[in-house]
Amino acid sequence: TVVSLKVDSVPFYLQWIDTPGYGDQVDVRQGFHHIVNYIDKLYERAMEVEMAAVREENRAFEHLGVDVILYFISPHRLKELDLAMLRMLKGKAAIIPILSKADTMTTDELRVFRREVSTRLREQGIETFREPMAIIASPYVVKNAQGESVIGREYSWGVSQCERDSDLPALRRVLIAEGLQELQRSRRRYYEAFRAKKMREMRGNLPSRMFGFALRTALQTLVLAGAVYALHQGAERTGLYEKLDQLR
Structure with missing residues (x-):
């Protein structure tokens, strides 16, 4: 899905690649390999374009790849399935763990869970671009206690607002503002590592x-x-x- 928007009047395009059905297979490793192979294919395509006899004038190969992986983690528990997938994604692209449905946890539960996820990832040697970010997402416009129209979810105890009660604004800034150049440098670094590995394999063969x-x-x-x-x-x-x- 390609999303077009403007940031400070500058046209901006985002391409989102979703993975519906991930983890639903009997053999979940099949889903793992589909995702990892997809990223590798993008890097291989970048190598082909970069090493071609006639290189593209617009240097399109520099934009081939994945800038960031938003890995959504179910609330309350980090599964071994998540850790296995993240280990395979390690070294492929920048990773930002997303604690989804953050409004289903209390403030204390969220704080403990965020710390637990950070600790487990560090123990597994999984480098992340940012610390886990707690997100509330909703397609609904509801009225808050002040009678204002906000994007969020309405519960018996009140309204959970996406912009006010989660890290959604911070995530937006990382993706399309203050973290954009850093993500691009990160993508280049991961590509160079992939390229160096492939070149060693070619020389070895x-x-x-x-x-x-x-x-x-x-x-x-x-x-x-x-x-x-x-x-x-x-x-x-x-x-x-x-x-x-x-x-x-």
Whole structure:
């Protein structure tokens, strides 16, 4: 999904790539690999464009890749499934953990859960672009206690406002304002790491490719020599050489 908006009168385009059905498969690893392979394919495409004989004038390859992964975590518990996926995404792109449905937790529960997620990720060696951000999202416009129209959710105890009661404004600033250049530098860093790894693999495979080429060449030479020898033997058996001498 491509979203068009303006930031300080400057046109801005965001491409969101959703993953519906993630984690619903019997073998969840299949979903893991689909996501990781998608990111790798973008980096591979960037390498192809960058290393082409005629490079694109607009340097489009610099924009291929994923700027940031917003990984949504269910409220109250961080599952082993989440940690397994985040370990696979580590080193692929900048990661921002999102504590979803933050209005289903009390202030104390949210504080404890945020600390727990940060600790578990650090223990797993999973680097994040920002600390976990608690988000409330809603498609509804409701009236708050002051009678103002706000985006949020209405409960029996009151109204939960997306802008006031969650990290949504901070997340917006990270994505399209103060954190944008840092995200772009981060994407470039992850791409360069991917590129360096691929180049090492290509150099590592070079001796085996050269050996394969030499072996094929040797086999072709042997086949050709065998064919010439067979023709020679056949000519001797049929007296072809003697007949040619008589003709001369």
